[in-house]
Amino acid sequence: MLSTLRPPYGHATPLFLSLLRRAGAVARLMMCSLLVLMLATLAGKFSEAQAAGSSAGKHRSAATGAKGRKRTVRKKASADKPARTARSRRALRRPAAAAAVAGTAATAATAATATPASAPASGKPELLARCGFTEASRRHIFSRGVYVLDEQTGTPLFERNADTVAPIASVTKLMTAIVWLDQKQLAMGNRLEVTEDDLDTLKFTHSRLGVGASLSRADMLHIALMSSENRAAAALSRDYPGGRPAFIAAMNARAQALGMSHTHFENATGLSPENVSTPRELAALVQAANRYQLIRNDSLDKQKMINIGRGQLQYINSNRLIRYGQVNASVQKTGFINESGHNMVLRMLVHDRRPVIVTMLGSGSADGSRLDGVRIAKWLNCSLN
Template sequence: MLRLHLFLIVLVVASLVPLIAHAKRVAAKPVVHARAAIAVDLATGRALYAKHADERLPIASLTKLLTAMVVLDSKRSLHKPARITDADVDRLKWSRSRLPVGSLLLRKTMLHIALMSSENRAAFALSRDYPGGRPGFVRAMNHTAQRLHMRRSHFVDPTGLSPHNVSTARDLTRLARAAYRYPTIREYATSHHKLVLGGAGPLMYRNTDPLVYRASWRVGLQKTGFTNEAGHCLIVIAPVHGRPTVFVILGAPNAQGHFQDAVNLRSWLLRCPVHHR
């Protein structure tokens, strides 16, 4: 009888080992190398993960989601053409652009490649072609940020090239939630490519975010960004257990780090259904 009891105990313990190992894997925090990150249930606003989420940091081209909102809120026709001028050349970082000075594009095309491919001259041109010019545009950006209760955010240019465009991971979830309500922003930000005419010749622009090409992610919104000061940054909205979830990654240290951090966070949440209850 004693041997039978010992045998049963061994069987129970053996059956519990994989369950305990699984519980440990689920409980372990995901590997996130970025300076700051957050994952938020879009419907409830509940934070599912946070790392330095209230630290104020440069945000690079994540700025362009706000830029797109200001452009669309102006109600000006996207079918109106606009020209790239010398005033749209980046003289802060001397970043590369595929649009030569003199290029004439529809405003909708400029908005598309600013969101999808972070085309800085397009964003600069859209801000200049605004009531009150670029200063008026930047004022509208900060007014919109205040309206969204992005209290630790401030903007000085429409591209994010300036390190003085700052926000927090938590504030940026508010921006992402607001931008997600614009069908045009969702469409342009998640499209795979765009053929652009009106410059020196036909130009094929492609999305800078590899996650949009992964069918399993079903990306609903995204924006990438990089400057030396900001590091590699990402906003992406994708479903987790059927619920739209926004991921914000700020200051990843290498060129693929922001994408890998997002993958690690989403994989962790998929293993932890309790987080979405």
């Protein structure tokens, strides 16, 4: 009896269950679609945010690289306007500032071109304080009379008692050489013998050239200039056409021709204190002597072996500045007697090319005269081009 019972709704229950199942599948499908849509939306927003952040980072990097600092992004137009105005004002000021700087640089360049370190505004050379040419340094010059002349421009660079007449001692031998070479009548290779007439009877100085020593005239001139050999100079003046009086007259005539109005010679050796001149006038003598190749060579030679007929003698340069290569010169001469003190004249070659005449009279010692030459050479090498 139970097996024959039927449900009250017949076939309605399976149909309802089928519809319910279909509705659940549709709902699930819609939910999945909604979920996928939401995920896609979120993914898109995330990608946009990431792209925007990357772009902003690139802009910040470019700004930092160009200016060396980070810039603040202005968000409001009202805040950006004053900034643009300030930048405009700065931009307007920059050309004027650049022009002013350029003008200053041009002025400085023009001044540097017009006024080099070795010359004042007048264009004449001068000794510079930064090169040691100071009042204190000048007080350390030992020579009583000094004259320094830039031969290139004719500009006196330093003077001390330049017009004071004083004995010049063996500086005389430059004039002796000039007068001897000017006569051009006696062969330089012929030998000349030292005689009693060549001995010093004024100062009674000693010489290694004994009476009877025989030298070529060229060697006589060489050791008279290089080593200030008195008997050699005396022998040359005696051997002159007309004798020694004619030679002395020719020396004084040549001094007058050179404009040396305060210069006078009594003998060819310089042993007489009556052989006088001034530092300024000796500059003219140095310039004249420099025109003779033989005087230049002989006065600058450091040493020479001389054949005196009965043996040989070694001679050295009496100027230690030349002997030890402390200065570069084209002609030089030293001199000493008690009345004159130690004297030196030079035609220095500054930087091996620029001639400057230096005459120094009356140092109390040979070292003082040498140190004066070194000090003046330093002034010149630093101050002149």
